[in-house]
Amino acid sequence: MKPDFRFLAASALLAVSAAAPATAQDAVAPELELRRIMRELNAGMQTVVDGISREDWALVAATAPKIANHREPEPAEKMKILAFIGAEIGEFKGRDEESHQAALAMEKAAQKRDGLAVVSSFGEVQKACLACHQTYRERFLAHFYSKH
Numbered sequence: 001m002k003p004d005f006r007f008l009a010a011s012a013l014l015a016v017s018a019a020a021p022a023t024a025q026d027a028v029a030p031e032l033e034l035r036r037i038m039r040e041l042n043a044g045m046q047t048v049v050d051g052i053s054r055e056d057w058a059l060v061a062a063t064a065p066k067i068a069n070h071r072e073p074e075p076a077e078k079m080k081i082l083a084f085i086g087a088e089i090g091e092f093k094g095r096d097e098e099s100h101q102a103a104l105a106m107e108k109a110a111q112k113r114d115g116l117a118v119v120s121s122f123g124e125v126q127k128a129c130l131a132c133h134q135t136y137r138e139r140f141l142a143h144f145y146s147k148h
Contacts, residue, residue: 032144033073034081041070041129048106048122052115060118061110067125068103084143085136092136098128 044067051059072078085092102124109117 032081033077034140037070037073041067044070045125045129051110052118052122055115057110057113057115057118061107064103064107064110068100068107084140092132095128095132095135099125099132102128 044063047063048060048067051057051063073081082089102121106118106121106125109121
């Protein structure tokens with residue numbers, strides 16, 4: 001069975017759109033470090049798509065831990081984000097943990113050169129990212145980037 005490259009292309013498009021500013025206003029607002037981290041993750045996801053499409057399992061295996069163990073915002077920004085999320089902190093951290101575990105599974109699959117497992121794990125990373133974005137992205141943009 002061959003990987004469903006239509007799914008990969010749609011996933012790549014989703015990752016790119018998630019990293020882009022939602023409005024012109026977002027582009028001029030002071031940028032959170034979190035947004036830069038999201039761009040780095042997007043670049044990693046694009047690298048994985050490229051690796052999968054070329055069956056470059058070494059590239060996927062080298063990139064997956066960078067996704068799994070992405071950097072975090074500085075403590076002051078992290079406190080602002082956590083204060084904003086409030087009671088939903090467990091869910092927010094859970095989404096990050098889901099993406100972390102899926103990326104580690106993707107790394108292991110790539111090390112075994114198991115393309116189908118790589119694609120499956122990549123899909124799980126995307127699902128975790130999408131769930132987080134659908135739950136929090138608009139609220140983050142409204143809170144941190146809109147004029148009050």
